[in-house]
Amino acid sequence: MADPKARPVTLRSIADQLGLHISTVSRVLNGPAEDGARAASGDTAERIRRLAAELGYQPDPHGSGLRTGRSRLIGVLVPRVSDLVLATIYEGIDEAAGERGLTTIAANSLDDDEVRRTRTKMLLARRVDGLIFGDARLDDAFLDRLAADGVRFVLVNRRAGNHPSVTPDDRLGGRLAAEHLLDLGHTDVAVIAGPPFASTGADRTAGFLDHYRDSGIRIPDARVLHSAFDTAGGRAAADTLLRSPDRPTAIFAVNDFAAIGALGAARDHGLRVGADVAIMGYNDTPLAAELPIPLTSVAVPMHEIGRRALELLTRLLAGEQIESERLAPILAPRASTGAGQTGP
Amino acid sequence: MADPKARPVTLRSIADQLGLHISTVSRVLNGPAEDGARAASGDTAERIRRLAAELGYQPDPHGSGLRTGRSRLIGVLVPRVSDLVLATIYEGIDEAAGERGLTTIAANSLDDDEVRRTRTKMLLARRVDGLIFGDARLDDAFLDRLAADGVRFVLVNRRAGNHPSVTPDDRLGGRLAAEHLLDLGHTDVAVIAGPPFASTGADRTAGFLDHYRDSGIRIPDARVLHSAFDTAGGRAAADTLLRSPDRPTAIFAVNDFAAIGALGAARDHGLRVGADVAIMGYNDTPLAAELPIPLTSVAVPMHEIGRRALELLTRLLAGEQIESERLAPILAPRASTGAGQTGP
DNA sequence: TCCCGTTGCCCAAACGTTTGGGCCAAACGT
DNA sequence: ACGTTTGGCCCAAACGTTTGGGCAACGGGA
Numbered sequence: 001m002a003d004p005k006a007r008p009v010t011l012r013s014i015a016d017q018l019g020l021h022i023s024t025v026s027r028v029l030n031g032p033a034e035d036g037a038r039a040a041s042g043d044t045a046e047r048i049r050r051l052a053a054e055l056g057y058q059p060d061p062h063g064s065g066l067r068t069g070r071s072r073l074i075g076v077l078v079p080r081v082s083d084l085v086l087a088t089i090y091e092g093i094d095e096a097a098g099e100r101g102l103t104t105i106a107a108n109s110l111d112d113d114e115v116r117r118t119r120t121k122m123l124l125a126r127r128v129d130g131l132i133f134g135d136a137r138l139d140d141a142f143l144d145r146l147a148a149d150g151v152r153f154v155l156v157n158r159r160a161g162n163h164p165s166v167t168p169d170d171r172l173g174g175r176l177a178a179e180h181l182l183d184l185g186h187t188d189v190a191v192i193a194g195p196p197f198a199s200t201g202a203d204r205t206a207g208f209l210d211h212y213r214d215s216g217i218r219i220p221d222a223r224v225l226h227s228a229f230d231t232a233g234g235r236a237a238a239d240t241l242l243r244s245p246d247r248p249t250a251i252f253a254v255n256d257f258a259a260i261g262a263l264g265a266a267r268d269h270g271l272r273v274g275a276d277v278a279i280m281g282y283n284d285t286p287l288a289a290e291l292p293i294p295l296t297s298v299a300v301p302m303h304e305i306g307r308r309a310l311e312l313l314t315r316l317l318a319g320e321q322i323e324s325e326r327l328a329p330i331l332a333p334r335a336s337t338g339a340g341q342t343g344p
Numbered sequence: 345m346a347d348p349k350a351r352p353v354t355l356r357s358i359a360d361q362l363g364l365h366i367s368t369v370s371r372v373l374n375g376p377a378e379d380g381a382r383a384a385s386g387d388t389a390e391r392i393r394r395l396a397a398e399l400g401y402q403p404d405p406h407g408s409g410l411r412t413g414r415s416r417l418i419g420v421l422v423p424r425v426s427d428l429v430l431a432t433i434y435e436g437i438d439e440a441a442g443e444r445g446l447t448t449i450a451a452n453s454l455d456d457d458e459v460r461r462t463r464t465k466m467l468l469a470r471r472v473d474g475l476i477f478g479d480a481r482l483d484d485a486f487l488d489r490l491a492a493d494g495v496r497f498v499l500v501n502r503r504a505g506n507h508p509s510v511t512p513d514d515r516l517g518g519r520l521a522a523e524h525l526l527d528l529g530h531t532d533v534a535v536i537a538g539p540p541f542a543s544t545g546a547d548r549t550a551g552f553l554d555h556y557r558d559s560g561i562r563i564p565d566a567r568v569l570h571s572a573f574d575t576a577g578g579r580a581a582a583d584t585l586l587r588s589p590d591r592p593t594a595i596f597a598v599n600d601f602a603a604i605g606a607l608g609a610a611r612d613h614g615l616r617v618g619a620d621v622a623i624m625g626y627n628d629t630p631l632a633a634e635l636p637i638p639l640t641s642v643a644v645p646m647h648e649i650g651r652r653a654l655e656l657l658t659r660l661l662a663g664e665q666i667e668s669e670r671l672a673p674i675l676a677p678r679a680s681t682g683a684g685q686t687g688p
Numbered sequence: 689t690c691c692c693g694t695t696g697c698c699c700a701a702a703c704g705t706t707t708g709g710g711c712c713a714a715a716c717g718t
Numbered sequence: 719a720c721g722t723t724t725g726g727c728c729c730a731a732a733c734g735t736t737t738g739g740g741c742a743a744c745g746g747g748a
Contacts, residue, residue, distance in 0.1 A: 010704060021728045026706060041726065058469040062409035063704030066733045071406070081450075082431035091426055091452060103470055106425075106450055108435060125402040126447055231634035260634060267636045290575035290604060292611045292636060354734060365698045370736060385696060407734030410703045691748085699740075710729070717722080 009055040018047060029057070065127065074104045074313065075123030078134035079111045083229075085255075085283050085302060086134050089156055092306020093132060100314060102129075109135045111195075116142060124151070130313045136160035137197040152316055156309040158199045164316065165324045166309040168300040170200055173329035174207025176298055177252050177280060180331055182215055184338060186250035186278060190223040192237045192262060194254045201229075204254040204282060223248060227258060234261025242269045242277070249277060250337070256281035256288050259295055263336070278337040294334035301327050353399040362391060373401070409471065418448045418657065419467030422478035423455045427573075429599075429627050429646060430478050433500055436650020437476060444658060446473075453479045455539075460486060468495070474657045480504035481541040496660055500653040501646075502543045508660065509668045510653040512644040514544055517673035518551025520642055521596050521624060524675055526559060528682060530594035530622060534567040536581045536606060538598045545573070548598040548626060567592060571602060578605025586613045586621070593621060594681070600625035600632050603639055607680070622681040638678035645671050 007013070011029075015022040020040075027039035028048045040048065065071045074097055078086040090106055097104045105123060109116040116135065120142075123131060131153035136143060140160040146153065147163060155165035181189055191208055194201025205224060212219050225240060227233035234253050241248060242265055253259035259281030263273055271277045273293050281288060284299035308325055315322050333339035351357070355373075359366040364384075371383030372392045384392065409415045418441055422430040434450055441448045449467060453460040460479065464486075467475060475497035480487060484504040490497065491507060499509035525533055535552055538545025549568060556563050569584060571577035578597050585592060586609060597603035603625030607617055615621045617637050625632060628643035652669055659666050677683035 008704095011706095012704075022705085023707075023729080024727060026704095027727095030706080038725080039727080044726080058465075060410070060704050061470055062406045062415070063733090064706070065406035066404070066410055066703090066735090067705045067707085069733075080431075080435070081425055082428055082435055084426055084428065087424075087426035087431055091424070094425075094450075094452070098466070103449060103466070105447060106438075108438070121402075122442070122447070126405055231631065235634065257631075260631065260636075263636045264634055264638075273636075287575065287601075287604065287631075290579065290608055292604075292607045292617075294608075352734095355736095356734075366735085367699080367737075368697060370734095371697095374736080382695080383697080388696080404734050407703090408736070410705090410733090411735045411737085413703075689748100691746105693744105693746090695742105695744080697741090697743105699738105701737095703735090705733090707731095708729105711727090713725090715722100715724080718720090 009057045014051055014057060018051060070129050071127045072102050073126060073128045074102050075128035075131040076104050076106045077109050077116065077119055077131065078106065080108050081106055084285050088302040089134060089306040092303040093310045096307040096310040111135055113142065130317050132156050132309050132313060138199055138202060154309055154313045154316060156305060160199065164312060164322050166305050166312055167326055168305065168329050169326040170203035171207035173282065173298045174204040175211040176329060176331045178208045178211035180333060180337065181250045181252065181278060184278065187217055188248045189219060189250045189252060190241050190248040192234055192251060192253040192258050193224050193226050194229050196226050201254045208252055229255045229258060231257050231261040234258025235265045238262035238265035242266060242271065251279045254282050256283050256285040256295065256297055263293065274335045274338045280337050284332045289334065293336050296334045296337040296339055297332050299330045299332045353401045358395055358399065358401060362395060414473050415471045416446050417470060417472045418446050419472035419475040420448050420450045421453050421460065421463055421475065422450065424452050425450055428629050432646040433478060433650035436647040437654045440651040440654040455479055457486065474661050476500050476653050476657060482543055482546060498653055498657045498660060500649060504543065508656060508666050510649050510656055511670055512649065512673050513670040514547035515551035517626065517642045518548040519555040520673060520675045522552045522555035524677060524681065525594045525596065525622060528622065531561055532592045533563060533594040533596060534585050534592040536578055536595060536597040536602050537568050537570050538573050540570050545598045552596055573599045573602060575601050575605035578602025579609045582606035582609035586610060595623045598626050600627050600629040600639065600641055607637065618679045618682045624681050628676045633678065637680050640678045640681040640683055641676050643674045643676045
């Protein structure tokens with residue numbers, strides 16, 4: 001890798017060693033495409049490349065960043081990296097970034113406005129070239145302000161205003177969930193809708209209600225509960241729903257973790273999930289299929305969403321005109337709604 | 345935040361605006377402690393600070409990095425950020441880093457040697473000041489080599505050789521698990537031990553076996569199965585254990601996800617977890633308590649481990665002598681081993 | 689009065705890179 | 719033989735910061 005105590009290898013050390021000028025080395029090592037020929041003879045170029053490889057030359061980002069004004073750094077702000085959904089999206093982002101020689105910096109916003117501001121400021125202080133936000137709120141003054149300031153960013157998972165975004169088609173996902181439960185005969189259903197400020201929960205809920213309405217069934221407002229996206233939130237909401245005597249026969253949680261909480265609540269109430277009450281989640285977290293009672297869910301290509309978000313951002317940074325993308329979800333029926341395994 | 349179309353605010357722009365020299369501004373804005381007084385009069389210093397704040401000056405890391413040779417960047421390599429355990433540790437790292445004005449860069453190694461090398465090289469190319477590895481292997485030639493090359497790093501979660509590390513006291517944790525199962529009367533027990541190269545699994549297993557041996561019970565080798573740390577791995581291992589007629593009465597999985605897989609396998613075999621068979625995990629993931637059948641686990645202060653790792657690294661970077669730390673785990677007994685809730 | 693120590697600031701170099709513009713010689717066209 | 723192109727390379731400036739060393743002016747002690 002690197003010699004034990006060697007001085008850092010720079011363009012100058014390579015140039016001196018070869019009796020060339022530093023700029024020649026720089027040109028050769030940068031754009032083999034157009035400038036490659038102009039920069040040096042094939043022979044010289046070859047010698048440069050060989051020595052650079054041998055010494056393990058890696059351009060110093062401080063030097064190039066200073067000169068070019070670009071850092072090749074991408075900031076990624078998410079509610080929490082320990083949230084499996086966002087972590088998976090982040091992996092997609094990071095993977096695509098790596099392929100382009102970009103480095104990502106992740107930070108948690110905890111869905112808190114104050115934290116968002118300070119973390120964003122830190123990322124900008126690091127001179128990131130662009131940002132990806134995974135914590136957009138439906139009415140997001142902060143993002144509007146940022147956009148007005150000329151900061152370049154795209155949104156992922158959650159949409160907001162008409163800032164460019166890559167999200168699952170949550171409206172469609174909500175319809176798929178409704179279709180599934182309706183096919184199973186559930187007409188008295190409830191929704192654990194997540195916090196009201198997240199487009200994911202809101203759109204999934206809206207799609208779900210749409211489908212029922214289109215089928216002539218109106219779901220009363222009392223059947224839609226807002227909650228946190230986590231297990232505790234889901235458990236509390238499900239508990240409220242199930243303790244009533246006219247409890248719903250099926251519950252759609254807009255997030256797998258909330259659904260797992262609902263599973264626990266159902267058990268506390270002595271209900272057999274899949275038989276006495278149907279419960280389904282959303283996102284098809286790896287855990288869903290592996291639970292003791294496998295959880296019906298709506299699969300979302302999270303990794304791919306992350307990749308696309310980074311691609312979109314690089315196109316934005318390149319000055320191209322870009323448009324938001326919605327990726328289609330797929331239903332994954334399992335035992336928690338009494339459905340069999342997928343397959344014929 | 346930043347003016348719409350303003351030129352970037354630099355030391356020079358501040359200095360010019362105040363009719364001062366750039367170096368004066370730099371000194372004032374850097375060390376108010378010692379140099380503060382030497383640098384400028386109280387009055388001048390005040391003017392500088394006020395203008396800097398007003399313009400929202402943020403030092404350019406490229407400039408300072410170039411000059412000082414330090415990037416204030418910390419690289420963090422983990423198997424996967426989407427693994428809840430490592431994600432939580434990472435959050436601790438990042439939190440502590442933020443408090444010190446450091447920025448972390450996370451990367452996935454997927455526990456693959458080739459990926460580790462390339463990702464580490466990328467981080468070094470970014471000129472990180474130090475590294476934190478969460479994917480150490482018991483016999484880790486790569487880390488040895490890195491240390492020999494003078495790269496500064498600490499390990500987290502997993503230990504290796506005598507590189508400095510911050511880990512849970514896994515040996516103790518294993519003993520706690522054994523003690524719990526033994527107290528419940530289980531003498532025929534099995535271990536789902538995780539992959540053999542991870543100190544976590546190995547030490548937990550060793551501690552577990554130690555305690556049984558100390559109590560006069562020898563667990564046969566066939567009762568210790570290696571597996572992946574994830575749900576699928578746990579399910580497969582548990583399936584092997586439970587399909588035999590002389591199946592164990594209790595299973596200790598060294599990781600909650602493997603334990604969840606085991607829960608599923610138990611269900612597949614028609615066994616009631618907590619009654620017919622006891623199953624326990626490790627790490628006390630937030631999920632453990634929320635599962636339909638709450639999972640007995642061993643709680644580990646993951647967030648704190650992350651914080652400590654970063655502190656250790658900063659001390660190392662400051663040239664101090666440092667020593668590895670082990671943090672004590674706590675048993676969290678729940679229904680999956682037939683234990684009641686915690687409490688008196 | 690002279691000297692010395694502070695105070696308060698400025699000067700300049702250096703870190704490593706990129707890039708617009710040279711400049712010399714060889715090759716080519718007529 | 720003479721102009722023009724082109725290949726192949728060098729020059730130098732600039733990006734923003736830190737930091738060791740100045741250098742005046744001023745105040746105080748002898």
